[in-house]
Amino acid sequence: MIWFTWRLHRAQVYAGLALIALITAIFLPYGHAVRGSFASHGVGTCLAHDTGGESCQTAMIAFVQQFNAIANHLSTWFSPIPGLIGAVIGAGVLGREYEQGTWRLAWTQSVPRGRWLTQRILLVSAGLTAICLTLSLVFTWFRSPMDQVTGRFAPGAFDLEGLSLTGYTLFAFALGLVAGLLLRRTVPAIVVAFAGFMAVRMPVEFWLRQRYVTPASKLSAPTLHHTMGPSAVPVTPGKPGWTLSYDLVNASGHTLTGAEQGRLEEQVRTMHDPDAYLRGLGLHLKTVYQPADRFWTFQFIEFSIFAGLAVVLLAFAVQRLRHRGV
Template sequence: MIWFTWRMHRAQVYVGLALVALVMAVFLPYGEAVRGSYASHGVAACLATDTGGDRCQTALQAFMAQFNEVANHLSTWFSPLPGLIGAIVGAGLLGREYEQGTWRLAWTQSVPRVRWFTQRIALVGAGIVVVCAALSLVFRWFRAPVDDVSGRFAPGAFDLEGLSLIGYTLYAFALGVLAGLLLRRTVPAIVVAFAGFMAVRMPVEFWLRQRYQAPVSRLSAPTLHQTVGPSAVPVTPGKPGWTLGYDLVDASGRTLSNAQQAALQDRTQAMHDPDAYLRSLGLQLKTVYQPASRFWTFQLTEFSIFAGLALVLLAVAVHRLRRRCI
């Protein structure tokens, strides 16, 4: 079966290796440029000591302005990659057998069709894990300097740098296998599998992920810049977490309304020392966030969700194949 599976899927193996080589060719040279700028701006020293000084703030802003947008755009282009890889490989596993009529020969040999099916799934799935692990390492190396500043919970980082990438691809692969079995056509199965992949991944990314664990909150002294509308609040210097929200609260812990915050902004913007005025009112900035230390816990949780769904789908495919008449 190993030799047979290799003969059936060697083209996909070559494509997978070519994909890894292409990603390395795109990301590794640019990653060297990111690391050079990271060193020249002294970002590591700022993160190790204090990100609040003017010099460090200037260095961090210059570095992120130069690379953060580009890093996110490159990662965004590769975000559909797990769904495409899994859907294409999975849909062809049975869809091609039906289209070409080779199932009549394959399923009437000495090897039972369920064993034939499960062994191919195991071998192809192992190949998917290897390719995705290699891609994840490349993405992690590329984004590491940016992640030191912005954190690994950003979608471009979280989706491509850890176990979640493997889980996404296995889920799309399982969808493709089941769709190929039910539709008996490769291209329609790819479309259905990719659509089903996105239909699950989007709610997980934008709604469920932040609820894997209850967030924590932190109170800090507010500044005028933060009251106007900060884009990011550094939770711990050098260890950026995932900021879910922030509010101004008074001394009793009550959140100021939007009208109160707007009025406060109008009063403080014209003052010589607005930060001191904010502190004199007893106001604090309440940041709700997921700590950076939870990254691998969240990765394992998300991988478990998608890998578990993949196992369920493959079990359904095995059951349907066993009951299907030849």
């Protein structure tokens, strides 16, 4: 069965290896450039000493402004990869058997249909897992300097590093396999599987993920910079987490409304020392965030969601194939 599966999927294995080589070739020069700038700006020294001095802030802002857009754009281009890989490979497992009529031979041998499909699922899933973990290592290496400044919760980092990439791919693979079983056509199954993958992944990324664990909060001294909205360049010495929101609160702990903050901005905009004035009013900046050390907790949760859905779908496919008429 291993030899048979290899014969069926060896072209996909070669394609996966070629994809790894291509992505490595694309990210390698950018990774070296990012590391060179990280060292030349002295960002590593600032982070090592956990200093928030003006010179360090300036160095980190310059570094982020130089490479953050490149890192995010490259990651954005590659973010559909898990869905495409999984959908294409999954749809071909059964869709191609029906289209080419090879099921007549494959399912009339001594190996039962359920066992035949289960073994193929296990072997193909193992190959996909190996490819995805390798890709995650490449992406992690590329973004490592940027992650030290902007954190690993940024979508371009979180979606491609750790275990999440593998979970996405296995889920898309399961969707493709089920779609191929039900539609009996490869291309329509790919389209349906990729659409289903995106329909699940987008709500998880933009709504559910931040609710995995109750966020932490902290109060700090307010500044004019924060009263005028979130910074486009999040720079925090040390290990930055995931900032969900921050608002000005008064001495009673009540959040100022948008109108109140707007009036306050107009009052302090021309003051010589607006920060001292804000502190004199008894205001604090309340930051709601997920700490950086929760990265792997979030990774395991997200992987469990998508891998769990994949297991359910694959079990359904095995049972459906075992009991349905061909």
